[in-house]
Amino acid sequence: MVIPAVKKILIITEKPSVAERIARVLSGGKMKEEVKGKVKIYRFYRGDLHTVVPASGHIFQLDYPDGKWTYPIIVEPENLIYKPIAGKKAYIDAIKREAEDADLIVIATDLDTEGSAIGLEILEALNIKGEVKRMEFSSLSEAEIKKSYENLKNMDYTRAYAGFARRVLDLEWGANITRALTLSARNHRWVKLLSSGRVQGPTLRMIVEREREIRSFVPEKFYVIKGIFEAGERKFEAFLRGKIKDPGKIEEIKTLVGSESRANVRERKVSLRPPPPFDGTTMQIEVSSITGLTPRQIADRTRGIAQQLYEAGLISYIGTESQKYPKSWRKEDFLDMVKIIASYSPLSRDAMWVLENMREKAVEGRKDDPAHPCIHIVGAPEKGFPTENHRKVYEIIARRVLATLSPDGEDMRTIISVRIGENVFIARGVVRLSDGWRRVYPFMKSEEKPLPRIENGQEVKLIDIKVEEKETKPPKRYTPRSLIKAMEKLGLGTKNTRAVILDLLKERGYVEGKTFRPTKIGERVVDVLSDLVPEIVDPNMTAKLDEAMRRIEMGELNHKDFLRKTLNELSGYMIKFKELEKAIGESISSAIEAKSVGTCPKCGGALVLRRSRFGPFVICINGDVKYDLMPKERVIEGSCECGLPLVAGSIRTKSGKHIKYERCLGNCDRSPLRCSNCGSTAIPKRGKYGVYVKCSSCGSVNFFKISRAKRG
DNA sequence: GCAAGGTC
Numbered sequence: 001m002v003i004p005a006v007k008k009i010l011i012i013t014e015k016p017s018v019a020e021r022i023a024r025v026l027s028g029g030k031m032k033e034e035v036k037g038k039v040k041i042y043r044f045y046r047g048d049l050h051t052v053v054p055a056s057g058h059i060f061q062l063d064y065p066d067g068k069w070t071y072p073i074i075v076e077p078e079n080l081i082y083k084p085i086a087g088k089k090a091y092i093d094a095i096k097r098e099a100e101d102a103d104l105i106v107i108a109t110d111l112d113t114e115g116s117a118i119g120l121e122i123l124e125a126l127n128i129k130g131e132v133k134r135m136e137f138s139s140l141s142e143a144e145i146k147k148s149y150e151n152l153k154n155m156d157y158t159r160a161y162a163g164f165a166r167r168v169l170d171l172e173w174g175a176n177i178t179r180a181l182t183l184s185a186r187n188h189r190w191v192k193l194l195s196s197g198r199v200q201g202p203t204l205r206m207i208v209e210r211e212r213e214i215r216s217f218v219p220e221k222f223y224v225i226k227g228i229f230e231a232g233e234r235k236f237e238a239f240l241r242g243k244i245k246d247p248g249k250i251e252e253i254k255t256l257v258g259s260e261s262r263a264n265v266r267e268r269k270v271s272l273r274p275p276p277p278f279d280g281t282t283m284q285i286e287v288s289s290i291t292g293l294t295p296r297q298i299a300d301r302t303r304g305i306a307q308q309l310y311e312a313g314l315i316s317y318i319g320t321e322s323q324k325y326p327k328s329w330r331k332e333d334f335l336d337m338v339k340i341i342a343s344y345s346p347l348s349r350d351a352m353w354v355l356e357n358m359r360e361k362a363v364e365g366r367k368d369d370p371a372h373p374c375i376h377i378v379g380a381p382e383k384g385f386p387t388e389n390h391r392k393v394y395e396i397i398a399r400r401v402l403a404t405l406s407p408d409g410e411d412m413r414t415i416i417s418v419r420i421g422e423n424v425f426i427a428r429g430v431v432r433l434s435d436g437w438r439r440v441y442p443f444m445k446s447e448e449k450p451l452p453r454i455e456n457g458q459e460v461k462l463i464d465i466k467v468e469e470k471e472t473k474p475p476k477r478y479t480p481r482s483l484i485k486a487m488e489k490l491g492l493g494t495k496n497t498r499a500v501i502l503d504l505l506k507e508r509g510y511v512e513g514k515t516f517r518p519t520k521i522g523e524r525v526v527d528v529l530s531d532l533v534p535e536i537v538d539p540n541m542t543a544k545l546d547e548a549m550r551r552i553e554m555g556e557l558n559h560k561d562f563l564r565k566t567l568n569e570l571s572g573y574m575i576k577f578k579e580l581e582k583a584i585g586e587s588i589s590s591a592i593e594a595k596s597v598g599t600c601p602k603c604g605g606a607l608v609l610r611r612s613r614f615g616p617f618v619i620c621i622n623g624d625v626k627y628d629l630m631p632k633e634r635v636i637e638g639s640c641e642c643g644l645p646l647v648a649g650s651i652r653t654k655s656g657k658h659i660k661y662e663r664c665l666g667n668c669d670r671s672p673l674r675c676s677n678c679g680s681t682a683i684p685k686r687g688k689y690g691v692y693v694k695c696s697s698c699g700s701v702n703f704f705k706i707s708r709a710k711r712g
Numbered sequence: 713g714c715a716a717g718g719t720c
Contacts, residue, residue: 015719056715057718069713114718167717174715301720319720368719497716504715646713 007048010102011135012055012095014039014109014118017371018140019054022108025145026050037090041098049616053098058118059088060125062167064175071179072574074567077168077560082125092126092658099128107155108135113549116156117163123155139370141327148682161559161697162332162549168563169545170198174199177201177536181525181588182582188589189610190619194525195508198545199493199501201529201537204510207485208518208526210478211253217474225253225353227425228464229418231263234452237419238425239493256420264417265456271408274437275444276323276365277374278400283318286400290443291392298393305393306375308386314379315397320372323365334362334405337377341398342379350440354402362403377399402440409436414451425462427451476513490539491546528584533573597635598645598665600624607645609635618665640664 013019016039021044023031031044031052042052060082064075071356084092099105105128107119116134118341123132132155137148174197181194196204225240240253278286283306291298291502297307299318309315326333335355344352366372377398385391407672414429432438453461478486484498493501499616505511510522518526529537551557598607600620607618609624615631629635633649644665651657 055718056720059718061717063716085718110718118718163717167715170715170717172715176714178714193713195714199716492717494717496718501716 007103008101008272009048009050009104009106010098011050011106011108011118012122013050014055016054016056016058018108019052019369021140022135022145022149023050023052025142026052026149036094036097039090039094041094049101051102053094054091055095055118055122056088056091057566058121059085059091059095060121061085062121062171066170069175069179069183069688071177071183072571072578073179074172074571074574077164077563080168080171082121084125095122096126099126101371103131105132106135106149106152107132111136111138113163113166113553114158115163116160117167117539119155120157120160120164137370140510153249156643158555161555162552165552165559165563166545166549169566172586173198173485173536173570174200176570177529177533180574180577180581181528184577184585185588185592187582187585189592190610191589191592192610193508194521194535194539194588195504196525196529198536198541199487199497202490202492202507203483203487203501203521203538204518205526205530205537207478207483207505207511207516208523210475210516211523213516214474214477219471219473221473222470223247223250224468224470225250226468227418227462227464228466229263229425229460230463231452231454231458231460234454236416236427236452236454238416238427241424249626250465250467253423256423257421257462257465259418260461261418263454263456263458263460264419265454265458266415266417268413268415269433270413272411272436272438272446273408274359274406274441275400276363277325277376277404278397279321279323279365279367279369279374280319281321282323283375283397287393287396290396291389293393295390305387305390306397309390309394309397312379312381313419314377314381314394316374316376316378318374318375320369320375321367322369322372322374322445323367324374325362325376326373327366334358337401338405340380341377341402344398347395347398347402349400350399354405354440357405357407358405378610379435396443399441399443403437406437406440407434409446410434411446416451416454418462420462443445477517479515483516489654491542492539495689509562520593521588524588524591528588532577532580532584535569535573598639601643601666629665636662636666639665640668642666644668 008499011019011022013022013084018044020040023044026043026046027042027050031042034041034043039054040459041054044050061084062080064073065079065081106125107116107123109115109118111519119484122128133152134155135148136151136153136156137144140262174195177197178195181196182191185191185194210512223244225244227238227240229236229238269658280299284299287293287298288295289307293305296304298304301307304318306315306318310318313492334360338351338355342348342355344351375397381394385394407456407708410433412431414431416427416429423631428449430449432446432448438444478484480499480502483502487493487498488495492498502516505516505522510525511518526537535541548557548562552559581611596607597609597618600607602620602624607620609616609618616633617626618629618635619626627644629647633647635645636648638646642664647660647665648660648662650660652658
């Protein structure tokens with residue numbers, strides 16, 4: 001008897017949820033789950049032995065081989081290395097172990113350049129040899145998973161190379177420019193890090209340019225002219241069309257008072273479609289603006305209100321990016337959902353109304369997510385809600401769902417225009433004809449502005465003119481939202497990275513405030529880069545990269561050729577930078593307002609207050625001395641007799657009493673903190689588990705809790 | 713100490 005050899009097929013996915021889904025579909029639900037470390041892997045037989053193991057996004061990071069922190073540093077792409085990303089070890093280990101005895105590796109990461117690059121990085125970093133295939137699917141429907149599995153493709157190397165080229169370019173340009181900026185400034189002033197990159201650069205430039213537009217803005221006066229008209233018994237107001245800048249025009253218009261003319265009245269019915277169902281992001285934004293809760297309170301992964309509603313089985317997955325209902329849903333499924341809402345008494349009247357007036361097809365939005373449908377209702381609470389906020393969030397989501405199944409609303413829009421000579425006055429009105437979905441979802445603004453009934457052609461008389469003086473306003477600073485939109489328009493960053501990059505600009509000290517005001521350093525960095533490395537502050541670089549990636553993927557362009565060319569360009573810029581390093585450094589560092597808190601005892605330079613993730617510290621601008629502050633201490637006015645600044649803080653004794661204290665930054669003898677045992681100077685220290693006070697002479701340790709030391 | 717991109 002011949003026992004047929006069973007092969008081991010290893011399927012590697014981009015994330016755990018996809019591993020689970022693929023295993024479930026291909027095994028018909030009969031897979032076995034094994035937990036390796038914190039990673040869940042799945043095994044099943046389908047003829048051969050199949051193992052599905054997830055990655056977690058990128059698990060290796062492209063980096064320079066260890067070396068000196070200098071520039072220019074241009075490394076051939078093949079000499080860059082893949083470093084394991086901290087925190088991803090469990091995934092790396094699981095994949096490595098499962099790949100060892102696999103006969104066939106199937107890369108089942110997302111079907112885009114980044115997904116293929118993740119596949120390539122796993123193959124190369126783990127040195128996986130042998131047969132490799134690619135599973136190509138763009139949705140996680142059962143049919144598509146099965147189809148892609150039955151039609152395995154060759155590994156899509158060109159697509160992966162396109163992603164690899166992006167990574168190399170971003171790393172080498174970013175690291176070179178960051179090092180160049182930082183090192184040049186450091187010769188003059190102490191700076192932590194001055195970074196830039198393909199996305200940071202143009203984004204910061206937009207912020208700086210906006211600020212300069214605001215600064216150079218000259219307001220202009222203009223006039224809004226309102227005519228009061230009389231038509232028989234009725235009166236209405238209409239605005240003169242056009243922007244009036246010439247005050248002489250006002251007098252001219254005033255002479256028209258008393259004129260008669262005929263009204264031109266146009267009416268138009270408009271239907272207003274319901275809004276689409278929520279995806280995760282729009283849910284957060286909208287629920288936050290209706291309730292005043294912060295997006296974090298709503299969607300925090302562990303304690304968020306919506307997250308809890310999801311875990312309680314009341315709403316569907318909130319992390320979705322889809323604004324579409326499940327593709328498999330038929331009319332009955334929608335009816336079932338509305339019935340669930342109807343079973344929740346505060347909404348049952350509205351839900352019943354929707355059942356009676358349900359539209360043919362639910363309204364859906366453009367955004368889609370292969371893994372999850374839009375946020376919808378899956379259950380009703382049995383015994384109310386734990387808090388009022390839970391109730392509010394649930395009801396808003398339920399109402400949103402109802403709205404998508406409700407009929408259009410209808411408004412009547414009226415425009416009355418009156419011409420007197422060359423001047424046209426216009427009045428606009430809106431009246432609600434039917435609420436439609438607005439009955440169940442009353443959160444979107446739609447104001448009614450009724451106008452008196454005027455017939456088309458009716459005679460009207462201008463009886464008064466009112467003038468309001470106004471000024472043109474400068475453009476507004478960016479808000480996080482408007483800036484993210486602007487980035488999106490230019491193709492800068494991705495939906496996952498835009499907000500992260502804005503945080504980074506803040507952390508670097510380039511911008512401050514809620515409305516992105518550039519700091520002096522931010523402006524100087526933009527100026528220096530515009531001058532020396534214009535490419536890195538130009539959104540065009542991203543456009544060029546996108547085009548190159550497209551061509552690499554199509555096989556029209558060799559990624560090595562592309563990289564050679566762009567790294568050559570970079571090298572040219574960096575050589576120029578190095579030559580001018582002194583002047584650049586002076587220029588940047590002159591913008592760094594190192595607010596001095598004292599003078600360095602070693603070199604006499606300024607002492608400045610900084611903050612790291614471990615807490616505040618004081619450092620000499622030349623880096624000669626550095627003093628840590630306890631997390632809640634601050635530098636206060638005046639100085640210790642030894643010349644160093646004084647700091648103030650408070651400690652809590654074991655009995656819970658708070659004691660305020662001041663001390664010398666250098667903990668010299670004048671420090672008022674005394675050991676409770678022997679009376680000599682005691683020094684607060686920062687340890688792993690918090691802050692404690694240790695006596696320098698008798699060594700006794702008093703555990704005063706100042707505050708918990710932050711973990712890195 | 714760096715970038716930008718995934719995922720959590």
